[in-house]
Amino acid sequence: MEENNPTSLPENAYRELKPGEEYTPLMPAASAPREVTPYSVTMGVIMAVVFSAAAAFLGLKVGQVFEAAIPIAIIAVGMGNVLGKKNMLGQNVIIQSIGASSGVIVAGAIFTLPALYILGLDAAFWQVFLSSLFGGLLGIVLLIPFRKYFVKEMHGKYPFPEATATTEVLVSGEKGGSQAKLLAAAGLIGGLYDFVVGTFGLWTESVSTRICSWGAMAAEKFKVVFSVNTSAAVLGLGYIIGLKYALIITAGSALVWFIIVPVVGSLAEALDPAVMASLLGVTRDDLLADPQRLLSAENLFQFIGKPLGIGGIAMAGIIGIFKQSRIIRQAVGLAVTELKGSKIQPVAVGRTDRDLPMKRILTILVATLLSVFVFFHVGLLDGWVQSLTAIAVVFVISFLFTTVAANAIAIVGTNPVSGMTLMTLILSSLILVSVGLNGTTGMTAALIIGGVVCTALSMAGGFITDLKIGYWLGTTPRK
Incomplete structure (x- = not known):
């Protein structure tokens, strides 16, 4: 049985709940929305196939897999409107859930398995297939016991930026009218913005102080570089996660780029070349042959700053455990x-x-x-x-x-x-x-x-x- 659902999230959807306050979702527990249907499963599988290919291509090319949930949610909403379907909220969630698994499985594969071929190792297709299959199953069953903690007990304490954006897309599909028009306009502006940058190169996506003579001098002598990513995706992420978490991310970047990298760079000449080479993951001879490139601010960040961040994430995870x-x-x-x-x-x-x-x-x-x-x-x-x-x-x-x-x-x-x-x-x-x-x-x-x-x-x-x-x-x- 389908029910006519409200078309806006409750006002307490994104904030912490007061003592004794309960969150009532858009489709309350008493309703019986259609969720797993032949249409939702079929559409989800089609989206998974298409976006797996896209995610694999982009990931292998630039080393970063895009999040597929948002575009899949937009397509699901659009297809439902074109086909004249009503009360599609429950089915659209299933479509994006199945489809979005494409990006996460691909991400799990491209960070490790291509190394098999780069190293010339003998790896059969079934080994690649089974490693992704079993990894996906483990990720799901190990997370389910923690669902209530992350999504219910921590309600309003975590921003869930991607989930927020996807939810707003799905809700807009039920609302129609001004909400859908606003979302479509925002998506169009963001798409045109990135298209102009990527296709015509009217300005660079990442702006660095290296474009100025004084900036280049600061980078070479003091290992200090300031850069800003101007892509629509990053700007949109800042809007979604809010000021608090945006400042935390910015503080971490400032710590690495303005303190750690310059300090390590200033000590590079004082350290034994063999020690510095080991930190950078190269040989002593390579370091002596090309010190300008290997001791650049960007390279110091890649091989020293980023591992420190990874270690911080790992320790935060251990503390979280x-x-x-x-x-x-x-x-x-x-x-x-x-x-x-x-x-x-x-x-x-x-x-x-x-x-x-x-x-x-x-x-x-x-x-x-x-x-x-x-x-x-x-x-x-x-x-x-x-x-x-x-x-x-x-x-x-x-x-x-x-x-x-x-x-x-x-x-x-x-x-x-x-x-x-x-x-x-x-x-x-x-x-x-x-x-x-x-x-x-x-x-x-x-x-x-x-x-x-x-x-x-x-x-x-x-x-x-x-x-x-x-x-x-x-x-x-x-x-």
Whole structure:
């Protein structure tokens, strides 16, 4: 049964709730909207196919995967209007959820698996396919127990920039009129803006002080560079996340570019060339042969500033894991209770708060881990010790950093999956070497293991966006 839904979010959708206040979504728990239908699933799969190809191309070309949820939501709304469909909110959420999985799976693959071909390693298609498949499954089942914490308990405390933008697109499809016109106008202006920059080059997307003589001098002598990205996507992100988080991001950039990079640059000559070369990931001879390029401000940021940021994200994630230990204990306790077949009658929950049963989640998790173990043991590694070690690495890192990925998406809308993948590759390589894995087999194993973890973290980050959109609009979590 379809119901006529309100066409605007409640006023408390984006703010913290007062004591005793409840959030009522656009489609309340008492309603019965159409969600999973042949139309929504078919459209979602088509969007996934199309945007997977687009995301892979762009990601391999520029090293960055665009977020597909927003354009897919716009297309879903537009197609519904063209076909004259009514009350499409629930189905449109499913369409964007299925379609947007394309970008996150692609992101998980392109940061690791292309290295197999760059290094000339022997990798079969089925190995690439299974690493993405199992990583995606792990990302979903490991995040589900944390849904209530991120989307409900932290309501109004996290900005969820991408989820906010996608939700507004979907709501505008129900509103029509001035809201839809405003959204269309904003999208048109942003598209034309980027088109003019990218096609005609009327101005550069990234403006740096290097364009001035004094700026070039400051960059060479003092390693100080100030740059601003003027793309419509970045400007729009600033509007969405708000002043507080925009200032936090700006403060982090200022710390690295105006303090850390200049300090390291000033100490470069005093340090032993071998030490400096190791920090930059090059040989001593390479550094002595081309010091101007390797000691440039941009290169110091890439190899010293950015890893510090990754380490900060990792530490924040570890701290977050300790802070969220109560949520982890609750999830584990619920799982144990269900597995024991407790006779206690479960508390009735509304439609908008129904997750998949914990017993089913654990069944899928165990089946996935067993499948990953067989995949590693039969098609990748030699020996039980190496296979058991590999599956332990995958599970522990995926479990711990799932919340890190979700937390990053909730705050800034960007998943630091590439940085966490580098950490995974380093940790997994060290551990696998300790159990006797080396050579080309070890490199292949490390990259494919990294691909599984990378895809899991990417999927978790994308999935939390879907769940938050569903929470705001009132879709059924288990669907």
